[in-house]
Amino acid sequence: MFSKLGHGSKEFLVIRICAVLILFYTLYLAGFVVFAEEVNFNRWSAFFENPVNKILTSLFFLAFSVHTWLGTWAVASDYLTPRIFGSMGKALFIGFRALVAVIIALVLTWAIIIIW
Amino acid sequence: MSAAAIPVEQIKTITMSIYRFDPTLDKKPYMQDLVIAIPTDKDIMVLDALHLAKEQEPSLSYRRSCREGVCGSDGMNINGKNGLACVTPLSEVLKRGKITLRPMPGLPVVRDLIVDMKQFFDQLEKVKPYLITKSDNPDIERMQTPEDREELDGLYECILCGCCSTSCPSFWWNPDKFLGPAALLQSWRFIADTRDEATEERLDDLEDAFSLYRCHGIMNCVSVCPKGLNPTEAISNIRNKLLTREKN
Numbered sequence: 001m002f003s004k005l006g007h008g009s010k011e012f013l014v015i016r017i018c019a020v021l022i023l024f025y026t027l028y029l030a031g032f033v034v035f036a037e038e039v040n041f042n043r044w045s046a047f048f049e050n051p052v053n054k055i056l057t058s059l060f061f062l063a064f065s066v067h068t069w070l071g072t073w074a075v076a077s078d079y080l081t082p083r084i085f086g087s088m089g090k091a092l093f094i095g096f097r098a099l100v101a102v103i104i105a106l107v108l109t110w111a112i113i114i115i116w
Numbered sequence: 117m118s119a120a121a122i123p124v125e126q127i128k129t130i131t132m133s134i135y136r137f138d139p140t141l142d143k144k145p146y147m148q149d150l151v152i153a154i155p156t157d158k159d160i161m162v163l164d165a166l167h168l169a170k171e172q173e174p175s176l177s178y179r180r181s182c183r184e185g186v187c188g189s190d191g192m193n194i195n196g197k198n199g200l201a202c203v204t205p206l207s208e209v210l211k212r213g214k215i216t217l218r219p220m221p222g223l224p225v226v227r228d229l230i231v232d233m234k235q236f237f238d239q240l241e242k243v244k245p246y247l248i249t250k251s252d253n254p255d256i257e258r259m260q261t262p263e264d265r266e267e268l269d270g271l272y273e274c275i276l277c278g279c280c281s282t283s284c285p286s287f288w289w290n291p292d293k294f295l296g297p298a299a300l301l302q303s304w305r306f307i308a309d310t311r312d313e314a315t316e317e318r319l320d321d322l323e324d325a326f327s328l329y330r331c332h333g334i335m336n337c338v339s340v341c342p343k344g345l346n347p348t349e350a351i352s353n354i355r356n357k358l359l360t361r362e363k364n
Contacts, residue, residue, distance in 0.1 A: 004363045005323070005358075005359070005363075006323025006324065006358070007323065007325055008322075008323050008324050008326070008327070008328065008329035009323055009329075009358050009359055010326045011325055012355070012359075013359070043189050061217070074330075077290070078285075078286070078289040078290065079289065081289070081290075083289070083290075084289075097239065097324055
């Protein structure tokens with residue numbers, strides 16, 4: 001079903017599925033903080049030692065990365081264009097995309113190293 | 117209506133701040149304040165006030181035709197919000213005796229309040245706003261049930277004034293790629309039409325990242341439509357159809 005969708009439909013679904021994953025993880029983490037009797041180093045460490053939480057946190061960062069990559073593409077293709085910036089438009093777009101790619105790669109790598 | 121025809125005791129003055137630009141004379145656009153006399157015993161439309169302003173300033177240019185919200189010629193930006201001058205009562209938009217008129221945003225200005233609508237109509241053309249049939253013509257007309265016909269209510273009434281598309285930020289930034297609310301409303305008008313036989317092709321044409329999906333649900337289009345139509349809902353209907361259709 002998904003593979004038969006066009007480019008725009010796929011992107012629309014992926015960005016929303018990622019948003020839902022981000023929302024659920026945020027609520028899950030907020031639930032832990034709110035309902036834990038006390039949040040100290042030991043409890044916090046124990047929470048992230050749990051393999052289920054490791055997987056959920058990794059999924060969150062993956063969803064966050066995909067959401068950011070697609071979302072910033074939409075923003076950049078609105079504002080960083082030759083229509084607005086003339087001959088500089090394409091360079092600005094590519095520069096911005098490269099910067100976002102580097103930031104996402106760093107955040108994702110760092111997060112995976114910390115979690116695992 | 118001429119200003120000279122109104123008795124003195126029945127007039128008050130208002131200031132119309134109007135966007136002026138004549139590419140043959142002006143290096144850049146400017147706002148011109150015109151003080152005009154309007155009657156106090158009745159409400160007039162913004163278009164009537166423009167006619168009075170034109171008596172003072174004959175070079176002032178704007179489009180108009182039917183003056184009753186049918187032809188869609190006099191779409192303009194009235195105090196920051198797009199609308200039809202002919203069906204907008206002056207009393208509704210006058211603020212401290214002043215009204216500001218600009219051309220519809222996002223399109224190239226030809227002169228004063230007149231914009232070049234080419235980009236708008238190019239996008240409309242892409243959605244093939246006409247019935248496409250493949251089967252043989254029936255002996256009489258192609259029939260619809262009253263229920264099927266009702267599906268087109270809220271869609272066929274569009275007068276293509278351009279108020280919606282030119283108030284849409286997604287259309288401002290990508291007027292060549294994003295079809296805009298007016299064209300997408302027309303697209304849904306024919307997708308929803310039970311007599312049309314090109315639904316799959318129409319949907320295929322909309323499945324790239326820009327044509328339809330650049331709509332972010334800002335809903336300026338709904339807020340400004342002078343006919344009270346809902347392009348955002350039409351776009352949402354197309355999207356649902358795209359995501360749920362069974363493709364071969």
